[in-house]
Amino acid sequence: MPNDIQALQQALREFARERDWEQFHSPRNLATALSVEAAELLEHFQWLTDEQSRTLAPDRVEAVGAEVADVFLYLLQLADRLGIDPIQAARSKLEVNARKYPVELARGSSAKYTDF
Amino acid sequence: MPNDIQALQQALREFARERDWEQFHSPRNLATALSVEAAELLEHFQWLTDEQSRTLAPDRVEAVGAEVADVFLYLLQLADRLGIDPIQAARSKLEVNARKYPVELARGSSAKYTDF
Amino acid sequence: MPNDIQALQQALREFARERDWEQFHSPRNLATALSVEAAELLEHFQWLTDEQSRTLAPDRVEAVGAEVADVFLYLLQLADRLGIDPIQAARSKLEVNARKYPVELARGSSAKYTDF
């Protein structure tokens, strides 16, 4: 039985095939669309303070959720096209990050963030 | 038992807590980081033709996979902070898109893409 | 005598022609590169508070200046390719914005920012 992500990728494949949209869905185009959607997500936060962003009104959360979905759907399609398993890629990256930022060195410091 | 996404979100929560990084992970900051990572993903494709992007060399696919992971990890953290279920949001959006682009009208046309 | 911007655009045209890079400089590719550079600019600010961003160290300002330059150079090339006069376009947009956000309504309010 496919897991949630595989089921979504299967549904997206059918969605594109039924509409003959595979021709538009090159990895390059999908990466571009993903980046555009990520900016639409960011737009919701662009004039907010960090504090305001932690206490969004429910209707704003719902609008953000729709943008999260757009980013996610393009990410799943891009991964599918390139044969990348997003869950496995995320796990590997998390292990890389754990080695890169050891707890004892990274604790409470934003140095990670400002040094790269 | 948590599914794959919930397990990743749990691991990310622990990762941030151990490093005392929750202070940096406001929704606003996470949305910004997500957008920056999406651009790093796009950077791999920026000078390629659509055709070249369909036939990436394996080492390029691996590098793209690492960027896919970065985007995914920030997306999961942002969704977690805002109480958004990414799978459910994606399913809802797919239904919205199905109503918005009926097969018979959208077939083979990029009008969807150029009209909005 | 060409103004500063026209002189830069002329230099950029020669730069691309000498390297036979015009083939890569489609408006689409230039818009992609511009967006990638804008994210590299944003990356400098992604974990900073608003306050920290107002008091950058000189070496950080210099690094930001290099990214400002990258964005500007792609913007000038894109405008040049499409026959857009960036100064004139900016002036027109500023007039549009002045009508859109009358002083008496917009004063001291971030409503502009959160309502769209």
Place this chain on the structure above:
Amino acid sequence: MPNDIQALQQALREFARERDWEQFHSPRNLATALSVEAAELLEHFQWLTDEQSRTLAPDRVEAVGAEVADVFLYLLQLADRLGIDPIQAARSKLEVNARKYPVELARGSSAKYTDF
């Protein structure tokens, strides 16, 4: 007499002051807004082929011009806030690029683009 860019920056300063918007215009916020506008510019090209992007219809060029203006206006405000001279920064970067990509090595090759 101020040049075109200085005149625009002066007008932008007055625009923000009249509306008491300086409080929102931290370098961080301006960099975020710039990135969001760059994505709106990119959105016009996201499903186009390179060839289609070279032959835009006049109304599309006009719409792109409005986004070029938005990017430019935020770039000028960000530079102004940080004391960066955009023309000078662009000239310096062009010199750096000329050393980095010598004509004899870079000619006709997209290696520049795929190697970084």
